[in-house]
Amino acid sequence: MSYSPERSLLAVILSLILTPALADDTQPALATTEPSTIRVLLVASLETTLSSQMAGTLGEFKAALGQTVAKDAVLARFDCAEAQARARVAAAELTMARQNLDAKRNLRKLDAVGDLEVSVANTEVQKADGARALAQAQSGYCVVQAPFAGRVAKVHAKPFQTVPAGTPLFDLVSDGALKVRLNVPSSLLPKLKKDQALEVEILETGKAYPAHVSAINARVDAVAQTVELEARLDAAHPELIAGMSGTARFPDNNE
Structure with missing residues (x-):
């Protein structure tokens, strides 16, 4: 068969016309699948990550990977000798402030002091009471408890490790x-x-x-x-x- 340039050109034109048409015919089938x-x-x-609420050294470590724990179960304890000492100091300062207020009130009855001194003593009691509450709250950070029943999914820290506040300790899943x-x-x-x-x-x-x-x-x-x-x-x-x-x-x- 002899070569014909016209026939070859016609074949190229037909291929350019038909190829997009075939692609368009198949595209809707893919889009609707x-x-x-x-x-x-x-x-x-x-699920949650329990972090340390205080800077300190971990002591007792009761939780292990995969362990099932009950709600409010103790997972770890910090060495809290310093925090407990601050709480005792704050309690003593509150007692002293109350004693001072009682003395001022008794003196006021005798007109030995003025109302201002009684008011200042009362303010000192409120200040000392706030310091005691703060110290007690900080002492509560010494114990890490499970907020809900679940299982320990990951342990981030180690016993006797010193950690800053905010350090992840455990991952807990319910x-x-x-x-x-x-x-x-x-x-x-x-x-x-x-x-x-x-x-x-x-x-x-x-x-x-x-x-x-x-x-x-x-x-x-x-x-x-x-x-x-x-x-x-x-x-x-x-x-x-x-x-x-x-x-x-x-x-x-x-x-």
Whole structure:
């Protein structure tokens, strides 16, 4: 077959015309595809980092990694000889200020002092009482207690370590039913509602667990075009712990 420049030019023109058309035909199918499963993360209902409220040296250390603790359980104690001494000094100063006020009141009855001196003595009592309350509050920082029942997720400090105020000591996560966090495409927002059922499959256990939507974020992520949801498992499962991940499936979206 002989070479024809006209035929070759016609083939190039047809390829330029048809290629965008084929791409446009396939694009809508990709844009309308909705995922049937969504990535999820298990988180504790309550979690916090307990930090030191004072500068000092850690003494007694009762909490260990993974340990279950009750509400108000003592996790650690500081060496508080100095703080306790300040509290005793403040209590003694309050006693002395009250004695001085009583003496001034008795002298006032005899017209030996004026009203101003009695008023000043009364102010000194109030000042000393405030100093005593402050010293007692600072003494309370010597004991680190669990604000809720849970498990120790991380230990940041060591026994006998000297730390400044604000140093993280423990990460604590609560016991009980876990929360599920997930981000879903914003296109599903019209179909979502509170208490809507979903099924959560956890990778670490290979099992599926029923849950219900408990909260829907009031704002859509404009960049990712997703909306954040929170769900709660219908029951507590001992094998599940915070940090596990998996996928969620909404029954209405199943194929």
